[in-house]
Amino acid sequence: MDQLRRSLLEAPIIEKGEYQYFVHPISDGIPTLHPSLLREISIKIARKVELEDVDKIVTPAAMGIHISTALSLMSDVPIVVIRKREYGLDGEVSLSQQTGYSESEMFINDVQEGDSVLVIDDVLSTGGTLSAICEALDGIGAEVSDVLTVIKKAGENELDGEVDYKSLINVRVEDGEVVIVDEDGDG
Known part of the structure; x- marks a missing residue:
């Protein structure tokens, strides 16, 4: 059994109101994120996406x-982090992202028209963040080569039917446990 699958099956579950939430090193930074798990994930991503002509890896803070740092070290593709802070640099683009948990403004810097970008995120749940990012990148005139999330929570999301995306593993929480729905579940 690979480490990603095992780590999800062993993930602690906490209750947030009526919502059962899994706590995982990739999505929460706890429990401890071991280099071997991060390495495994990076290798799986590199095998699943086309990196050859990608100019930048774009990821939300x-x-x-x-995840993006580990992939960048393997591929030599630079990273652009979408921040929740405005810097006021030339060409900065703001976007409003809304998830099932929060709503906030985010800012993209250093992505230009014609850039080929790979969008990476940790978890796809409602799709609000990734949908807003893809819309903003389209507005800039960047070419999104792939959108990949490590973990996808089972169920519909805002990307379905709008944006092609890939995931490494799809899960749901059922009766206080993580259930693996699909280990190669692209959207």
Whole structure:
């Protein structure tokens, strides 16, 4: 059994109101994120996406940063982090992202028209963040080569039918446990 699958099956579940939430090193930074798990995920991503002509890896702060960093070190493709802070740099683009948990403004810097970008995130749940990012990148005139999320929570999301995306593993939480729905579940 690979580490990603095992780590999800062993993930602690906490109750947030009526919602059962799994706590995982990729999505939460706890429990401890071991280098071997991050390495495994990076290798799986590199095998699943086309990196050859990608100019930049684009990821939202904060939990996509470690995944994108590991992939960048393997591929030599630079990273652009979409921040929740405005810097006021030339060409900065703002976007409003809304998830099932929050709503906030985010800012993209250093992505230009014609850039080929790979969008990476940790978890796809409602799709609000990734949908807003893809819309903003389209508005800039960047070419999105792939959208990949490590973990996809089973069920419909805002990307379905709008944006082609890939995931490494699809899960749902059922009766206080993580259930693997599909280990190669592309959208």
